[in-house]
Amino acid sequence: MMRSDDELTPEERDALARLPREADPPAGMEQATVAALAARGLLRRPRRPRRRFDVVLALAASVLLFAGGLALGRLGGGTAPAPPADGRPRFALFLYEGPEYDQPAPGAMDQRVEEYVAWASAKRTDGAVEGGEKLKDGDEVAIEPDGSAGTVPSPPGEARLAGYFLIRAADQRTALEIARSCPHVRYGGRIVVREIEPT
Protein backbone atom coordinates (compact mmCIF):
# COMPACT_ATOMS: atom_id res chain seq x y z
CA MET A 1 0.00 0.00 0.00
CA MET A 2 2.95 2.38 -0.44
CA ARG A 3 1.52 5.57 -1.76
CA SER A 4 3.15 8.27 -3.76
CA ASP A 5 1.53 11.03 -1.74
CA ASP A 6 1.31 11.60 2.00
CA GLU A 7 -2.41 11.78 2.36
CA LEU A 8 -4.17 9.29 4.56
CA THR A 9 -6.50 6.86 2.89
CA PRO A 10 -10.06 6.61 4.17
CA GLU A 11 -9.13 3.24 5.68
CA GLU A 12 -6.20 4.78 7.51
CA ARG A 13 -8.34 7.63 8.81
CA ASP A 14 -10.85 5.09 10.00
CA ALA A 15 -8.15 3.06 11.75
CA LEU A 16 -6.85 6.17 13.50
CA ALA A 17 -10.33 7.23 14.52
CA ARG A 18 -10.81 3.81 16.12
CA LEU A 19 -7.76 4.08 18.32
CA PRO A 20 -8.78 4.23 21.99
CA ARG A 21 -8.91 7.76 23.34
CA GLU A 22 -8.50 6.80 26.96
CA ALA A 23 -6.44 4.42 29.09
CA ASP A 24 -6.98 3.35 32.67
CA PRO A 25 -4.35 5.06 34.80
CA PRO A 26 -2.44 2.82 37.21
CA ALA A 27 -3.89 2.31 40.66
CA GLY A 28 -2.24 4.61 43.11
CA MET A 29 -1.46 7.36 40.63
CA GLU A 30 -4.37 9.46 41.82
CA GLN A 31 -3.24 9.23 45.43
CA ALA A 32 0.34 10.03 44.48
CA THR A 33 -0.81 13.08 42.52
CA VAL A 34 -3.02 14.30 45.34
CA ALA A 35 -0.15 13.83 47.80
CA ALA A 36 2.22 15.74 45.53
CA LEU A 37 -0.24 18.61 45.24
CA ALA A 38 -0.87 18.63 48.98
CA ALA A 39 2.87 18.69 49.63
CA ARG A 40 3.04 21.86 47.55
CA GLY A 41 0.17 23.44 49.44
CA LEU A 42 -2.08 23.31 46.38
CA LEU A 43 -4.66 21.05 47.98
CA ARG A 44 -5.95 20.92 51.50
CA ARG A 45 -6.61 17.50 52.91
CA PRO A 46 -10.01 16.99 54.50
CA ARG A 47 -9.81 16.28 58.20
CA ARG A 48 -10.83 12.76 59.14
CA PRO A 49 -10.75 10.74 62.30
CA ARG A 50 -7.44 9.03 62.79
CA ARG A 51 -7.45 5.28 62.59
CA ARG A 52 -4.91 3.08 64.25
CA PHE A 53 -2.83 2.79 61.10
CA ASP A 54 -2.67 6.58 60.82
CA VAL A 55 -1.53 6.84 64.42
CA VAL A 56 1.25 4.37 63.76
CA LEU A 57 2.36 6.43 60.78
CA ALA A 58 2.12 9.69 62.65
CA LEU A 59 4.28 8.34 65.43
CA ALA A 60 6.70 6.93 62.94
CA ALA A 61 6.89 10.30 61.23
CA SER A 62 8.66 11.83 64.16
CA VAL A 63 11.65 9.61 63.65
CA LEU A 64 11.18 8.00 60.26
CA LEU A 65 11.20 9.79 56.97
CA PHE A 66 10.68 6.81 54.74
CA ALA A 67 7.57 5.59 56.46
CA GLY A 68 6.46 4.33 53.09
CA GLY A 69 9.14 1.74 53.36
CA LEU A 70 8.19 1.05 56.94
CA ALA A 71 4.56 0.63 56.00
CA LEU A 72 5.50 -1.78 53.27
CA GLY A 73 8.14 -3.66 55.14
CA ARG A 74 6.61 -4.02 58.56
CA LEU A 75 2.97 -3.11 58.39
CA GLY A 76 2.29 -5.50 55.59
CA GLY A 77 -1.44 -5.18 56.02
CA GLY A 78 -1.65 -1.88 54.15
CA THR A 79 -4.12 -1.17 51.41
CA ALA A 80 -1.93 -2.22 48.50
CA PRO A 81 -1.95 -5.84 47.37
CA ALA A 82 1.16 -7.93 47.74
CA PRO A 83 3.60 -7.70 44.85
CA PRO A 84 3.42 -10.54 42.36
CA ALA A 85 6.13 -13.14 42.39
CA ASP A 86 7.94 -12.78 39.11
CA GLY A 87 11.26 -13.32 37.48
CA ARG A 88 12.19 -9.69 37.00
CA PRO A 89 15.56 -8.61 38.35
CA ARG A 90 15.63 -7.01 41.77
CA PHE A 91 17.28 -3.69 42.46
CA ALA A 92 18.20 -1.84 45.61
CA LEU A 93 17.57 1.88 45.71
CA PHE A 94 19.87 3.52 48.24
CA LEU A 95 18.56 6.89 49.36
CA TYR A 96 21.13 9.49 50.38
CA GLU A 97 20.55 12.79 52.11
CA GLY A 98 23.08 15.57 51.73
CA PRO A 99 22.96 19.26 52.58
CA GLU A 100 20.90 19.87 49.45
CA TYR A 101 18.12 17.62 50.69
CA ASP A 102 15.06 19.70 51.45
CA GLN A 103 14.14 18.60 54.94
CA PRO A 104 10.45 19.07 55.74
CA ALA A 105 9.59 22.14 57.72
CA PRO A 106 8.43 21.63 61.28
CA GLY A 107 4.84 20.43 61.12
CA ALA A 108 5.13 19.36 57.49
CA MET A 109 6.46 15.89 58.23
CA ASP A 110 3.03 14.30 57.87
CA GLN A 111 2.67 15.54 54.32
CA ARG A 112 6.16 14.39 53.43
CA VAL A 113 5.52 10.98 54.90
CA GLU A 114 2.22 10.73 53.08
CA GLU A 115 3.92 11.52 49.81
CA TYR A 116 6.48 8.75 50.29
CA VAL A 117 3.74 6.38 51.37
CA ALA A 118 1.65 7.21 48.31
CA TRP A 119 4.59 6.68 45.99
CA ALA A 120 5.59 3.39 47.56
CA SER A 121 2.00 2.16 47.66
CA ALA A 122 1.46 3.01 44.01
CA LYS A 123 4.66 1.28 43.02
CA ARG A 124 3.84 -1.67 45.17
CA THR A 125 0.48 -2.05 43.51
CA ASP A 126 2.08 -2.52 40.13
CA GLY A 127 4.60 -4.93 41.59
CA ALA A 128 7.60 -2.62 41.55
CA VAL A 129 8.34 -1.82 45.18
CA GLU A 130 8.79 -4.81 47.46
CA GLY A 131 9.81 -3.05 50.62
CA GLY A 132 12.03 -0.50 52.21
CA GLU A 133 13.26 0.92 55.47
CA LYS A 134 14.44 4.18 56.92
CA LEU A 135 17.82 3.94 58.61
CA LYS A 136 17.80 5.44 62.05
CA ASP A 137 19.72 8.64 62.48
CA GLY A 138 22.90 8.13 64.43
CA ASP A 139 26.47 7.04 64.17
CA GLU A 140 27.63 4.55 61.59
CA VAL A 141 29.75 1.84 63.13
CA ALA A 142 32.06 -0.25 60.98
CA ILE A 143 33.73 -3.57 61.68
CA GLU A 144 37.29 -3.49 60.38
CA PRO A 145 39.10 -6.51 58.88
CA ASP A 146 40.87 -7.02 62.19
CA GLY A 147 37.55 -7.31 63.94
CA SER A 148 37.71 -3.96 65.66
CA ALA A 149 34.69 -1.68 65.63
CA GLY A 150 34.83 2.04 65.10
CA THR A 151 32.57 4.94 64.35
CA VAL A 152 32.66 6.00 60.73
CA PRO A 153 33.48 9.71 60.42
CA SER A 154 30.64 11.78 59.05
CA PRO A 155 32.08 15.06 57.77
CA PRO A 156 29.61 17.94 57.63
CA GLY A 157 28.16 18.37 54.17
CA GLU A 158 28.66 14.76 53.14
CA ALA A 159 25.64 12.82 52.00
CA ARG A 160 24.66 9.96 54.28
CA LEU A 161 22.76 6.81 53.50
CA ALA A 162 19.32 7.40 54.96
CA GLY A 163 17.20 4.50 53.74
CA TYR A 164 16.54 2.09 50.94
CA PHE A 165 13.84 0.53 48.81
CA LEU A 166 13.88 -2.90 47.20
CA ILE A 167 12.20 -3.00 43.82
CA ARG A 168 11.63 -5.27 40.87
CA ALA A 169 12.02 -3.95 37.34
CA ALA A 170 12.31 -5.40 33.86
CA ASP A 171 15.75 -3.89 33.39
CA GLN A 172 18.07 -1.21 34.72
CA ARG A 173 16.49 1.48 32.61
CA THR A 174 13.10 0.78 34.10
CA ALA A 175 14.64 0.69 37.58
CA LEU A 176 16.15 4.12 36.96
CA GLU A 177 12.79 5.46 35.81
CA ILE A 178 11.18 4.13 38.98
CA ALA A 179 13.91 5.72 41.08
CA ARG A 180 13.48 9.03 39.28
CA SER A 181 9.80 9.05 40.14
CA CYS A 182 10.54 8.73 43.88
CA PRO A 183 9.72 11.90 45.82
CA HIS A 184 13.20 11.69 47.37
CA VAL A 185 14.69 13.00 44.12
CA ARG A 186 12.30 15.92 43.98
CA TYR A 187 13.42 16.96 47.44
CA GLY A 188 17.05 17.02 46.49
CA GLY A 189 17.96 13.54 47.67
CA ARG A 190 20.23 11.23 45.72
CA ILE A 191 19.37 7.67 44.87
CA VAL A 192 21.94 5.06 43.96
CA VAL A 193 20.54 2.12 42.03
CA ARG A 194 22.22 -1.29 42.20
CA GLU A 195 21.01 -4.54 40.75
CA ILE A 196 20.84 -7.36 43.25
CA GLU A 197 22.68 -10.54 42.35
CA PRO A 198 20.16 -13.37 42.03
CA THR A 199 20.70 -16.06 44.62
Place this chain on the structure above:
Amino acid sequence: MREDRDLAAAVVRSGDEAAFRALYRRHTPALYRLALRLGGGDEPWAEELVQRSWIRAVEGLGAFGWRSALPTWLGGIAINCARELWREGRGRDEALDEVRDEAPVARGSPAGPEDRIDLERAIERLPQGYRQVFVLHDVEGYTHEEIGGLLGIEAGTSKSQLSHARRRLRSALEPPASWGERRGSG
Protein backbone atom coordinates in the same frame (compact mmCIF):
# COMPACT_ATOMS: atom_id res chain seq x y z
CA MET B 1 -22.49 16.24 37.70
CA ARG B 2 -20.56 19.40 38.52
CA GLU B 3 -19.08 21.26 35.59
CA ASP B 4 -15.34 21.47 35.13
CA ARG B 5 -15.48 25.17 35.80
CA ASP B 6 -17.20 24.77 39.16
CA LEU B 7 -14.77 22.08 40.23
CA ALA B 8 -11.79 24.13 39.11
CA ALA B 9 -13.09 27.15 41.00
CA ALA B 10 -13.32 25.08 44.17
CA VAL B 11 -9.75 23.87 43.73
CA VAL B 12 -8.48 27.41 43.18
CA ARG B 13 -10.58 28.94 45.94
CA SER B 14 -9.97 26.49 48.75
CA GLY B 15 -7.72 23.68 47.55
CA ASP B 16 -10.76 21.42 47.58
CA GLU B 17 -9.36 17.89 47.33
CA ALA B 18 -12.70 16.29 46.46
CA ALA B 19 -13.15 18.74 43.58
CA PHE B 20 -9.67 17.98 42.32
CA ARG B 21 -10.27 14.25 42.50
CA ALA B 22 -13.42 14.70 40.42
CA LEU B 23 -11.47 16.60 37.77
CA TYR B 24 -8.68 14.05 37.92
CA ARG B 25 -10.99 11.08 37.43
CA ARG B 26 -12.79 12.77 34.59
CA HIS B 27 -9.76 13.81 32.55
CA THR B 28 -6.86 11.57 33.49
CA PRO B 29 -7.80 8.58 31.28
CA ALA B 30 -7.46 10.72 28.15
CA LEU B 31 -4.36 12.43 29.51
CA TYR B 32 -2.76 9.09 30.34
CA ARG B 33 -3.49 7.70 26.88
CA LEU B 34 -1.88 10.78 25.33
CA ALA B 35 1.11 10.38 27.65
CA LEU B 36 1.53 6.73 26.74
CA ARG B 37 1.46 7.56 23.04
CA LEU B 38 3.89 10.45 23.35
CA GLY B 39 6.20 8.27 25.43
CA GLY B 40 6.08 5.30 23.10
CA GLY B 41 4.33 3.11 25.66
CA ASP B 42 6.77 3.86 28.48
CA GLU B 43 4.48 3.55 31.51
CA PRO B 44 6.73 5.05 34.23
CA TRP B 45 7.42 8.00 31.94
CA ALA B 46 3.72 8.42 31.22
CA GLU B 47 2.91 8.36 34.94
CA GLU B 48 5.52 11.01 35.61
CA LEU B 49 4.17 13.11 32.75
CA VAL B 50 0.59 12.93 33.98
CA GLN B 51 1.54 13.82 37.53
CA ARG B 52 3.70 16.71 36.42
CA SER B 53 0.94 17.91 34.11
CA TRP B 54 -1.62 17.97 36.90
CA ILE B 55 0.74 19.87 39.18
CA ARG B 56 1.29 22.49 36.47
CA ALA B 57 -2.40 22.59 35.73
CA VAL B 58 -3.41 23.19 39.34
CA GLU B 59 -0.68 25.80 39.69
CA GLY B 60 -2.05 27.62 36.66
CA LEU B 61 -5.74 26.94 37.08
CA GLY B 62 -6.45 30.36 38.56
CA ALA B 63 -5.11 32.04 35.46
CA PHE B 64 -6.88 29.72 33.00
CA GLY B 65 -9.22 31.88 30.93
CA TRP B 66 -11.57 29.10 29.76
CA ARG B 67 -11.21 30.18 26.15
CA SER B 68 -10.73 26.50 25.38
CA ALA B 69 -12.12 23.38 26.97
CA LEU B 70 -10.25 22.06 29.98
CA PRO B 71 -9.08 18.86 28.18
CA THR B 72 -7.56 20.95 25.39
CA TRP B 73 -5.71 23.09 27.90
CA LEU B 74 -4.54 20.01 29.79
CA GLY B 75 -3.30 18.47 26.55
CA GLY B 76 -1.18 21.54 25.86
CA ILE B 77 0.26 21.40 29.36
CA ALA B 78 1.06 17.71 28.92
CA ILE B 79 2.89 18.38 25.67
CA ASN B 80 4.95 21.12 27.32
CA CYS B 81 5.75 18.83 30.22
CA ALA B 82 6.70 16.08 27.79
CA ARG B 83 9.19 18.45 26.16
CA GLU B 84 10.62 19.22 29.58
CA LEU B 85 11.06 15.54 30.35
CA TRP B 86 12.75 14.94 27.03
CA ARG B 87 15.06 17.90 27.62
CA GLU B 88 15.90 16.42 31.01
CA GLY B 89 16.88 13.23 29.26
CA ARG B 90 13.89 11.38 30.61
CA GLY B 91 12.11 8.89 28.47
CA ARG B 92 13.09 6.65 25.66
CA ASP B 93 16.08 7.98 23.82
CA GLU B 94 16.54 8.23 20.10
CA ALA B 95 19.31 5.67 20.02
CA LEU B 96 17.02 3.08 21.50
CA ASP B 97 14.26 4.18 19.14
CA GLU B 98 16.47 3.57 16.18
CA VAL B 99 17.42 0.13 17.41
CA ARG B 100 13.81 -0.76 17.97
CA ASP B 101 12.80 0.78 14.70
CA GLU B 102 15.30 -1.23 12.75
CA ALA B 103 14.69 -4.45 14.61
CA PRO B 104 12.58 -6.98 12.79
CA VAL B 105 8.98 -6.51 13.69
CA ALA B 106 6.57 -9.34 14.07
CA ARG B 107 5.51 -9.16 10.49
CA GLY B 108 2.09 -10.23 9.61
CA SER B 109 1.98 -13.34 7.61
CA PRO B 110 -1.13 -14.46 5.90
CA ALA B 111 -1.21 -17.22 8.46
CA GLY B 112 -2.30 -15.42 11.54
CA PRO B 113 -3.14 -12.10 13.13
CA GLU B 114 -1.22 -13.10 16.25
CA ASP B 115 1.99 -12.42 14.34
CA ARG B 116 1.00 -8.94 13.37
CA ILE B 117 1.96 -5.81 15.10
CA ASP B 118 -0.97 -3.51 15.51
CA LEU B 119 -1.19 0.14 14.78
CA GLU B 120 -0.71 1.13 18.40
CA ARG B 121 2.53 -0.83 18.70
CA ALA B 122 3.73 0.55 15.38
CA ILE B 123 3.19 4.11 16.64
CA GLU B 124 5.14 3.27 19.80
CA ARG B 125 8.05 2.11 17.67
CA LEU B 126 8.33 5.38 15.78
CA PRO B 127 11.36 7.49 16.66
CA GLN B 128 10.45 10.20 19.12
CA GLY B 129 10.45 13.10 16.65
CA TYR B 130 8.20 11.30 14.21
CA ARG B 131 6.02 9.91 16.93
CA GLN B 132 5.20 13.16 18.65
CA VAL B 133 4.20 14.89 15.41
CA PHE B 134 2.20 11.89 14.21
CA VAL B 135 0.35 11.57 17.52
CA LEU B 136 -0.41 15.26 17.70
CA HIS B 137 -1.50 15.61 14.06
CA ASP B 138 -3.07 12.35 13.04
CA VAL B 139 -4.38 11.15 16.39
CA GLU B 140 -5.04 14.31 18.38
CA GLY B 141 -5.99 16.55 15.47
CA TYR B 142 -3.61 19.47 15.93
CA THR B 143 -2.63 21.52 12.87
CA HIS B 144 0.98 21.83 11.78
CA GLU B 145 0.96 25.45 12.93
CA GLU B 146 -0.29 24.44 16.37
CA ILE B 147 2.27 21.65 16.57
CA GLY B 148 4.98 24.09 15.60
CA GLY B 149 3.95 26.33 18.47
CA LEU B 150 3.72 23.47 20.95
CA LEU B 151 6.99 21.81 20.03
CA GLY B 152 8.97 24.89 19.11
CA ILE B 153 9.55 23.79 15.53
CA GLU B 154 8.63 25.20 12.14
CA ALA B 155 5.34 24.10 10.62
CA GLY B 156 7.33 22.80 7.65
CA THR B 157 9.38 20.61 9.95
CA SER B 158 6.19 19.24 11.42
CA LYS B 159 4.94 18.38 7.92
CA SER B 160 8.20 16.70 7.05
CA GLN B 161 8.23 14.68 10.29
CA LEU B 162 4.65 13.62 9.68
CA SER B 163 5.47 12.49 6.18
CA HIS B 164 8.36 10.38 7.48
CA ALA B 165 6.18 8.98 10.25
CA ARG B 166 3.44 7.91 7.88
CA ARG B 167 5.94 6.28 5.56
CA ARG B 168 7.47 4.37 8.46
CA LEU B 169 4.11 3.21 9.65
CA ARG B 170 3.05 2.08 6.23
CA SER B 171 6.28 0.23 5.85
CA ALA B 172 5.93 -1.40 9.27
CA LEU B 173 2.33 -2.40 8.79
CA GLU B 174 2.45 -3.91 5.36
CA PRO B 175 2.39 -6.33 3.80
CA PRO B 176 -0.08 -7.86 3.98
CA ALA B 177 -2.72 -5.72 5.62
CA SER B 178 -3.53 -2.05 5.83
CA TRP B 179 -3.91 -0.06 9.07
CA GLY B 180 -7.61 -0.65 8.97
CA GLU B 181 -7.30 -4.40 8.67
CA ARG B 182 -4.92 -4.51 11.64
CA ARG B 183 -6.83 -2.33 13.96
CA GLY B 184 -8.70 -5.21 15.51
CA SER B 185 -5.62 -6.47 17.27
CA GLY B 186 -5.00 -3.25 19.08
